[in-house]
Amino acid sequence: MNTEARLQRAKDALAPFTRETFAPETNRLDVVIDAGDLTKATAAMLAADCGYLSAITGLDLGVEAGYMEALYHFCDAAAVTSLRVRLSREGQPEIDSVADQVPVASFYERELSEMLGVTVVGTPDPTHLFLPDDWPDGVFPNRRDFKIEDAAPVERDVPKIPEQGRMGNKFIVPIGPQHPALKEPGHFEFAVDGEIITGARMRLGYVHRGIEKATEQRNWIQNLYLLERICGICSHTHTSAYAMGVEKLAQVEVSPRALAIRELIAGMERIHSHLLWLGVVAHEAGFDTLFMYSWRDRETIMNLLEEITGNRVNYSISVLGGVKQDIGPAESKSIHKAMDYLEERIRYYLDIVSTDAMFLQRTRGIGTMTRDEAILYGALGPTARASGLVRDVRLDSPYGAYKHFPISIVTDERGDLEAKFAVRLKELLVTCFTIRTLVDNLPAGDLTVRFPRKVPAGETVSRVEAPRGEAFYFIKSEGGESPTRIKIRTPSLCNWTSVLNKAVGHQLADMPMMISGMDPCFSCNDRMVTVRRKNGSQTMSWFDLRAYGIEKYKSR
Amino acid sequence: MITTPNFINKVVTGITTWARVNSPWIIHFNSGSCNGCDIEILATLTPYYDIERFGIKLKGSPRHADILVCTGPVTRQARERLLRVYEQMPEPKFVVAVGSCGISGGTFAGCYNVVGHIDEVLPVDAYIPGCPPRPEAIIDGVVKLLNHLKEGTRPQPIRPEIGDHA
Known part of the structure; x- marks a missing residue:
């Protein structure tokens, strides 16, 4: 159709x-x-x-x-x-x-x-x-x-995070906002009945900065650098989505070479993000060796990103009307070399997460989400694809260079944590392949084209597939030097619904894995969130909870 | 004499300084950062940069930590949390602000939900500039702080000058 x-x-x-x-x-x-x-x-x-x-x-x-x-x-x-x-x-x-x-x-x-x-x-x-x-x-x-x-702040009785105690025969286990595993503040409350979770609630907003409003006070070019700092992990996604939308409004045609370089960097960003995720989830499972291994290998891609763009994290490669840096013969040689190494390592990790008996105990059959549930909860990205729901902007609505360099989509029907590992790791192999194809077949063209200071009036929607799912941008211009409104919806926001709903009925010990399993990103999100609450409380830090999860599985 | 209080004091101080310098445990708090600094801090802990060779370990509880590593501007919702984490740490405690946002509010200065930079909330002992700082820069900042600990002095850093972001 x-x-x-x-x-x-x-x-x-x-x-x-x-x-x-x-x-x-x-x-x-x-x-x-x-x-x-x-x-x-x-x-x-x-x-x-x-x-x-x-x-x-x-x-x-x-x-x-x-x-x-x-x-x-x-x-x-x-x-x-x-x-x-x-x-x-x-x-x-x-x-x-x-x-x-x-x-x-x-x-x-x-x-x-x-x-x-x-x-x-x-x-x-x-x-x-x-x-x-x-x-x-x-x-x-x-x-x-x-x-x-x-x-200005007003004095009022704010609901305090529960300290300790219990009400009735239910406990609430609060986690966060300070917890070492996720590196970002979020606050969760799980109501538990013995071991089993009966309700989940979350409060974010600790990282909310007010970026959407700030874009209205900055000009089109300044916004590129502001939006890049929505999230340090998927910074390129945000600059691409923004640049693509603004270029559409200004009717500026970007050269195929610049688009291909954007896709190339997006692929490398996906590799760094997924390897980071692999390490963090392995850490939650108590498998620190895998954590250290995957982060060591992630340095390969970080060095590559630095070689090409000059920066490890906020690459700033996209500009309005094109990209800043070119890929020369020296860079393509390093890219191929890095891909050789990474492909081998990723195959090894794929083997571990699908055969290691200890690890499978923590992932197989945990948090299983069916395809219908994924549709109902509005899951996106790898979280949806691990439930057999093909939802990927790169396939549904090919943008930029994806029209000429399509990717193949990896899905899995199982819907549990194991499937999430399989989908993300196989996606890495596909991404490595796409990067090789792109480097070998970079189209000719200028890196940048001239971009006007003022953008004609209009509204546009720009969607990009981030490593975590679809990022949605709505951009409105009234013909001035600054946007009138930029609305950003990031993928983690949609995936929270699925995790918090799936939490109910699971053991508390599985929560760290399940939360990390969707690859949450608070800084994108907080720009939000809650589900349900019951009464009663007992304090457990994220650290304690994680240790508890590991112990629980050790003693089985 | 060997048992004079002065001598015992000296020995005890010597031992605590030695212990402190060789095992400075850190706690990390993100009060509004974009993650960029956080992933670089985490990368510093992993084998490639291996900050554990200085005895540095990331701890989960503020009560075990000597150094509070802060990233990001301070948002209104996170301000109280940040203070609470700081108050829970045992003395002597040190604060390291990582990244441009922690130093000046960076690109988020002036946003409606941002209180300001970390200096406005906590006394900062070391600034590590960069957006985000490279892992080497983070190591450099931490080592400078450790040198001060060795001498038993508290660093007096000067906050880098910043332009008007508004």
Whole structure:
């Protein structure tokens, strides 16, 4: 089915609710609907199989326009259908929740309500997601007339993280926000009944910095460097998504060579990210030898990235209109040499994680998620592909050089932790192969083309496959030197729903592995989150929990 | 005489300094960083850079740690946590700020959810600049701090000058 047919299908499904339609780009359809019809329209979209809810953008059109919009973006392969709901800026605008149909929407809705001041009626948890506990009421950072002075901290009784004790016969085990394993602060509370988890809740926002708002105060070029620092692990993903979207708005054609170099760096970033993940999860399992091995081998790719871009972490290779550095014969030689070494090592790791009996005890049959559950929870990236759900932007909507250098997708039907290892490691082998192909067949062309200072007015959607799944960008320009609105939805946000829901019924000892198994990234996310809570508490640090998990399995 | 209090004091101080310099355990806290510095700190601990040869170990509990390694600007939600981790550490304790954001707020200076750089919340004993700093730079910063520990002095670092980010 091609993109036009998909858009037509969405158009037909939405026909009873449509007020106005626009087609801003060839792969997009914007449908204006009444706020009252939102739940029915969502049901119609899901019933007609018109894709999954990828993000909700809250858009303030300013004091003069007098209204705001909530954009519900449904992605169906390359087709993006956006339901636009107009909301008044005055009083207390209200919108119905769709979280009962799309569980992951509860995160998006909480973000919408705290950032834009829209009351979402019927959303499971209306508390703060990103913003700190001392944030004043009635101040919404994504409104156009937001002033930082209004956001001064207010004194209020904030719910403290439980210290110790128990209530009834349930314990709550809080973990974090300080814990050494994940390197990032997040706070989890697991309600346990004996060994078995009966509820899970999380509070993020410790790393929320307010990047979306900050983009509006910086110009198009400064934003490239700001967005790169959303996440140090997948920095190139963010610059690519942003550059691609802005280039689309400015109608600048980037040379095939620059696009191929971007894909090459994206592949190398995927290798570094997956090897990093392998080490961290092995560490959670108490398999520190694998941790040290995979991090040693990861240095190969870090050195390569440094050789090409001059930087180990924030590569800054993309610029608006192209890339900064070229790949010469010397670099391609080092790339081939590094790939030889890495391919051999990855095969060895693949062998270990699929045959080592001790390790398999920790992964086989743990956290099994079926394909239907993956669809329901809106899983993305390797987490979805390990459940047999083929969801990959590189395949669904090939962007940049992926049109000419396609990749093969690795999936696994099993859905447990073992499958996640298999998918990520096989994906590494595929990536190594793609990198070799790219280096050998780099198209000719200039590295950069001239890029205008001001970007013409318009809206665009830009989607990129990050190592963890689909990253979604919505970019709006009003023709100035800065963007009017950039909405970013990162993949970890979607995958949390699946982990927190799958946690219920599992042993507490499996939690460190399950959380790390989806490769969470707080700094991308916190730019968010919660699920459920029960009463009672007992303190256990992440460190203790991890040690407990290892001990538990040792004594079996 | 061998048993004078002065002599015993000297011996005890000598032993504690020797122990402190040879096994400075660290705790790491990310108060709003992008992960870039965090993965470099982790890389410093792994075999390629092997910071364990200085006796440095990453600990899970603040009560076991001598050095608090901070990354990132301090966000409003993380501020209280950062202070709590610092308060839980036993004396003498040292703070190392890693990365541009920790030093000046970096690219996030002026964002609505950012309190500021680490210096505004905690007294910092060493700054390691870079976005992110290379593992070698992190090792260099830590070794400089260790030299101070050896001499029994507290470093008096000067926060690198920064331009106006606003």
